[in-house]
Amino acid sequence: MSIQQKLQSLNITLPAVATPAAAYVMYVRSGNTLYVSGHIAKKEGKPWVGQLGRDMTTEQGREAARAVAIDLMATLNAACDGDLGRIRRIVKLVSLVNSAPDFTEHHLVTNGCSELLSEVFGDVGKHARSAFGVAQLPLGSCVEIEMIAEIV
Amino acid sequence: MSIQQKLQSLNITLPAVATPAAAYVMYVRSGNTLYVSGHIAKKEGKPWVGQLGRDMTTEQGREAARAVAIDLMATLNAACDGDLGRIRRIVKLVSLVNSAPDFTEHHLVTNGCSELLSEVFGDVGKHARSAFGVAQLPLGSCVEIEMIAEIV
Amino acid sequence: MSIQQKLQSLNITLPAVATPAAAYVMYVRSGNTLYVSGHIAKKEGKPWVGQLGRDMTTEQGREAARAVAIDLMATLNAACDGDLGRIRRIVKLVSLVNSAPDFTEHHLVTNGCSELLSEVFGDVGKHARSAFGVAQLPLGSCVEIEMIAEIV
Helix, strand or coil: CCHHHHHHHCCCCCCCCCCCCCCCCCEEEECCEEEEEEEECEECCEECECCECCCECHHHHHHHHHHHHHHHHHHHHHHCCCCHHHEEEEEEEEEEEEECCCCCCHHHHHHHHHHHHHHHHHHHHCCEEEEEEECECHHHECEEEEEEEEEC | CCHHHHHHHCCCCCCCCCCCCCCCCCEEEECCEEEEEEEECEECCEECECCECCCECHHHHHHHHHHHHHHHHHHHHHHCCCCHHHEEEEEEEEEEEEECCCCCCHHHHHHHHHHHHHHHHHHHHCCEEEEEEECECHHHECEEEEEEEEEC | CCHHHHHHHCCCCCCCCCCCCCCCCCEEEECCEEEEEEEECEECCEECECCECCCECHHHHHHHHHHHHHHHHHHHHHHCCCCHHHEEEEEEEEEEEEECCCCCCHHHHHHHHHHHHHHHHHHHHCCEEEEEEECECHHHECEEEEEEEEEC
8 A cells, every 4th residue: 555545545645745934945855864944743733732730631642642753744745746655664753742830741643744754654654752841832733753764 | 144143143152163072073964955963052162061950940051051151152163164154954953951850931041042153144044943942961061052054 | 892792791781672552553664764763751661750840850861861772772672683783873863851840951952862872873973953841751751863874
C-alpha cells in the first residue's frame, strides 16, 4: 500500500501547508536531510491552547500530538512535491509539551504523534525522539513538535 | 554586496568569539553541516538577565535575540575562517526563551534573530525554526539560540 | 588506549541498552550521522527523580548527567556493533535540566555528561552543546540528554 493509500485508509486528508507565524520557513533541505520547523498543535485551524496537567488530560494531549503529526506530514508532502514515498526515514522528533510543573507524561502525549507516523510509514516511520515539558509555547499552544527526515 | 559589506552597512561589528562557559566547544563541523552551540544573550559582554513576561517586554526580548544573532554570526565567521560567503544556508534555529508561565510570544522574540539573519544573508538566511518557553536558562539569561548551518 | 580500555580504567561497565519508554527507537542512523534519542537519568535502573533548585543540588545534578553519559555510550556502543572506535565525533548534546524557576546552573549540571565524554573519547569527544531548564521531564527525571554523533 502506498503512503497515500495508507492515509486514505485512515481517513486522513492532508491540510494545506501551514504558513509560518513569523520570519522563518516551514522546512529546509540540506543534502538528503530535511529539517522541519516546530509545528504547534492546531484545532480547526487555530492554535490548540492548553497546558497538560492544568486544563488538559494526557489523552487530550495525545490527540493534539496526533493532529501535529498530520500537519507535519502535510509539510513533508510539500517538501516531496506530493510524493511521500520519497521519504526514506523519519529520523527524529523533538516534542515540546506545554506542562504544569508536576506533569510527567510527556512521552505518552508524544506517542500520539509517534504512533501515527509509525502507522503511516511503517519501518520508515521509526524515529529517535526527545520529549519534555516546557514552561509555555507560542500562542499558548499545548504541544509543538519538530522533525528531521531523510529524503531522496 | 558581500556579507561583510552587508554587515558594515548595518553598522555591525562581529565581536570576538565567545568562550564556552563550560566543557564544550562553540561549534562542530560534521560533513558540510555546522552545529553551533546554544549562545545565550549578552549585554556589554555579560549575560543578559531577565525573563519574558516578568521583567522584560517582547520588544526587549527581540533586541536580546538580535544580539544573539550577532554572536552567532561571529561564531560562523570563525568556523568559515573569516569568509561568511562560505555559508550556503542557515538551516535551522532552536530558540529558547526564558518565560513566565503565561508568556506566549516566543515567536516574536525570536524574530529579532531570524530577521537579522535574513537581512544579512538574504535567501541563504531563510531557515527552519523552533521557538518555545523554558523554565530558566544558564546564568539567568533571557534567550538562548542554537543554530545548524550548511558550509562549503 | 582504546575506548574500551579507557572505560575499564574508569571502572565503567556499559549497561544493557535502555528500552524506549514509548513508541520510538533509541537511535537512528542517517548517512554518517547518528541521532540518539533523549536519555533520561536513571539510578539503579529507575528514573532519577528530582528537580534542580528544589530537591537536588548542582553537584547531584552533575552526577545524574554523568550517569546519562554512561547510558548514551551504551547506546552508541550498540549502534557501533560494539566497536566505539567507529565514533568519529561526538557532535552535539542537548541537555534538558528539570529546573525550579530560579535555578541557573544548567551548564554546570550538564558538565557531568560533557566531561565524561571528553575523558573517554579525547578530542573525538569535544562537542557543541545547548543546555537549559525545562518545566518538567518524563517520569519526573531530573535530567534528559540527547546526542548527535558522527559514525563511520
